[in-house]
Amino acid sequence: MEKKILLKHALLNAIQHDGKASAQAVLGKIISENPKVRDEIKKIIPEIKKIVIKINSLSQKEQEKKMIELGISLEKKTEEKRELPELPNAKTGEVITAFPPEPSKYPHIGHAKAAIINYLYAKKYKGKFIIRFEDTNPELSKKEYYGAIIDGLKWLGIKWDKLDYVSNHISKYYQATEKLIKENKAYVCICKQDDIKKNRRFMIECKCRKNSVDKNLELWKKLLTVFKEGEASVRLKISMEHKNALMRDPTIMRVLEYTHPRVGKKYRVWPMYDFATALMDSWGGVTHRIRSKEFELRTELQQFIQKSLDLKSPYITEIARFNLKGVPSSGRQIRDMIKNKELTGWDDPRLTTLMALRRRGFVPEGIKKFLVSTGVSKAESTLTWDMLESFNRSVIDSKCNRYFAVFNPIQIKIKNASPIKKVRVHLHPDYPKRGFRQIPINIDKILISREDFEKYKGKKVRLIGLFNIKLDEKAEFVSKEVVMEMPKIQWVSEKNVKVSVLMPDGTEKSGFAEPEVKKLKIDERIQFMRFGFCRLDKKKPDLLFYFTHK
Numbered sequence: 001m002e003k004k005i006l007l008k009h010a011l012l013n014a015i016q017h018d019g020k021a022s023a024q025a026v027l028g029k030i031i032s033e034n035p036k037v038r039d040e041i042k043k044i045i046p047e048i049k050k051i052v053i054k055i056n057s058l059s060q061k062e063q064e065k066k067m068i069e070l071g072i073s074l075e076k077k078t079e080e081k082r083e084l085p086e087l088p089n090a091k092t093g094e095v096i097t098a099f100p101p102e103p104s105k106y107p108h109i110g111h112a113k114a115a116i117i118n119y120l121y122a123k124k125y126k127g128k129f130i131i132r133f134e135d136t137n138p139e140l141s142k143k144e145y146y147g148a149i150i151d152g153l154k155w156l157g158i159k160w161d162k163l164d165y166v167s168n169h170i171s172k173y174y175q176a177t178e179k180l181i182k183e184n185k186a187y188v189c190i191c192k193q194d195d196i197k198k199n200r201r202f203m204i205e206c207k208c209r210k211n212s213v214d215k216n217l218e219l220w221k222k223l224l225t226v227f228k229e230g231e232a233s234v235r236l237k238i239s240m241e242h243k244n245a246l247m248r249d250p251t252i253m254r255v256l257e258y259t260h261p262r263v264g265k266k267y268r269v270w271p272m273y274d275f276a277t278a279l280m281d282s283w284g285g286v287t288h289r290i291r292s293k294e295f296e297l298r299t300e301l302q303q304f305i306q307k308s309l310d311l312k313s314p315y316i317t318e319i320a321r322f323n324l325k326g327v328p329s330s331g332r333q334i335r336d337m338i339k340n341k342e343l344t345g346w347d348d349p350r351l352t353t354l355m356a357l358r359r360r361g362f363v364p365e366g367i368k369k370f371l372v373s374t375g376v377s378k379a380e381s382t383l384t385w386d387m388l389e390s391f392n393r394s395v396i397d398s399k400c401n402r403y404f405a406v407f408n409p410i411q412i413k414i415k416n417a418s419p420i421k422k423v424r425v426h427l428h429p430d431y432p433k434r435g436f437r438q439i440p441i442n443i444d445k446i447l448i449s450r451e452d453f454e455k456y457k458g459k460k461v462r463l464i465g466l467f468n469i470k471l472d473e474k475a476e477f478v479s480k481e482v483v484m485e486m487p488k489i490q491w492v493s494e495k496n497v498k499v500s501v502l503m504p505d506g507t508e509k510s511g512f513a514e515p516e517v518k519k520l521k522i523d524e525r526i527q528f529m530r531f532g533f534c535r536l537d538k539k540k541p542d543l544l545f546y547f548t549h550k
C-alpha cells in the first residue's frame with residue numbers, strides 16, 4: 001500500500017475531526033476504497049497507527065499545510081472530473097452529434113459509452129444530440145429492443161434533442177438510389193450472392209456493371225416490385241480493384257421481405273448499413289461522429305457515398321473498441337446463449353447489458369464515471385470488472401446502509417457475557433445522523449459464518465457492534481473495548497430473516513440476515529458488511545438480493 005494513500009486518509013480524517021484522526025476510521029476508509037486491502041491488513045495496521053500518531057501531533061494549521069503540499073483536497077474526487085478533449089472545427093451552438101443504435105439487441109455498456117461520449121460532446125458545445133434508430137434490417141429489428149434502448153439511455157440520464165428512425169426515410173433512399181443510377185454511379189446486379197463475394201475477392205467485374213443507365217433503371221423498377229430476396233441488389237460503381245475491399249462495388253440496396261416492426265410491409269427494398277448511416281448523417285446535419293474503432297474502414301466508403309450525392313460529411317473520430325474482459329457482448333452470441341438456456345435472459349448477472357447492471361445494483365453515475373474515465377483515445381486497453389466496480393463503489397458506498405448477514409452459518413454460544421436483549425448499531429458509521437438499527441440478541445444463539453469460524457477458531461475476535469470473544473462453539477466473553485488489531489466479524493442472532501443472494505456467476509447463496517432488512521424496499525441497495533453491496537430484487541417468498549460487487 002502506498003504511503004501517500006495512508007497519509008491522505010489520515011489527514012482527511014484529522015481535518016474532519018478537529019485535528020484528531022482515528023486509526024480505526026482511517027482503516028475503514030482505506031478498505032472501503034479498496035477491499036483487497038483486507039488481505040494485507042496485518043501489515044497495514046502498524047503503518048496506519050504510526051502515521052496517525054504523527055498526524056495527530058501536528059497542529060490543524062500544519063495538517064492543512066500538509067494537505068496542500070500533497071495536493072489533497074477536501075472536495076471529493078476532483079480528479080474524476082475529466083474534461084473531454086476538444087473536437088476539431090467544433091463551434092459552440094453548431095455541433096450536432098448522434099448515437100445510432102440498431103434495435104436488434106439490448107443495449108450494453110459499450111453502446112452506453114458511444115451514447116454518453118456523443119451526448120457529452122453535444123452538451124459541451126451547447127449543440128444538439130440525436131438518437132437515431134438504424135432499423136433497416138426488418139428481420140433483426142424488434143419492438144422490444146427499441147424500448148429497451150430508450151429505457152437504458154433514459155436510465156443513464158442521457159437526454160436527446162431529436163429521436164429519429166431510418167425507417168421514416170426509406171422513400172428518400174429510393175430517390176437517392178435512382179439519382180445514382182441515372183448518373184451512372186450505381187447499377188443493378190443480378191449475380192448470385194456467392195459470385196459477388198468471389199468476384200470481390202478476386203477483383204473481377206461482373207457483366208451487370210456494363211449495363212446501360214436505361215437498362216439499370218428498368219431493373220431498378222423490377223427490384224422494387226418483382227425481384228425476390230437474393231435475386232438482385234443495387235451496387236455502387238467504384239472499383240473492383242480498390243485496396244479497401246469494402247470499396248469494391250459495395251451493395252447499397254437489397255430486397256428483404258419481412259414485416260417491419262414500425263412500417264410493416266410498406267417496403268421490400270432496404271438500404272445497407274453504410275448507405276443508411278452515411279445519408280442519415282448528412283440529412284440530419286450531423287457535424288461530428290465519435291464511434292468505435294471497428295467502423296474505421298467504413299469511413300472511406302461512407303464519405304464516398306456522401307460525395308457521390310453532393311452531401312456534407314461529418315467529422316468522424318474513432319475511439320477504442322469497448323470490451324470488458326470475459327463478457328459476451330455480441331448480440332448473436334447472447335441470443336444463442338439465452339436460447340440454449342446458458343443465460344437466464346438479457347438481464348443475466350453475467351452480462352454487461354444495462355438491464356443486467358441495473359438489476360445487480362449498479363448506478364448510472366458509477367457507470368458514467370467509469371465510461372468517461374476510459375477516455376476517447378484510439379488505443380485499446382483491457383477494461384476489467386474491477387475498474388467498473390471501483391467507480392460504482394465510490395458512488396454508492398456512502399449511500400448504502402449497512403447490515404449483517406451470515407452465509408453458511410454456524411451457531412455459537414457465549415459464556416460469561418452479561419445477558420443483553422438487543423444492540424443498537426449505526427446504519428452507516430460515517431453518517432451517524434442516519435440513525436440506528438436494532439439487532440435482537442440471545443447470547444446462547446449467535447450465528448456467524450462457517451468461514452470466519454474456521455479461520456479464527458481459538459482466537460480473539462470482535463463481534464461488530466457488540467464485544468470481543470474468544471471464538472469457539474462455546475465462546476468466551478473477553479472484553480468490550482474495540483481493539484484495532486482484532487479481526488471483526490458480523491453476526492446475527494434472534495428473529496433472523498432468510499435471504500438469498502444471486503451472485504454474478506449465476507449461483508445463489510443462502511443465509512440469514514438481521515431482522516431489520518425486512519423493512520427494505522424492492523430496489524433498495526445496501527451493503528452486507530464484509531460480504532458486499534447488494535440490491536433487493538424480490539421479497540417473496542424470501543428476500544432475494546442481487547450481488548453488486550464487494
Ligand SMILES: [Zn+2]
Pocket residue numbers: 188189190191206207208209
Ligand atoms: Zn452482377
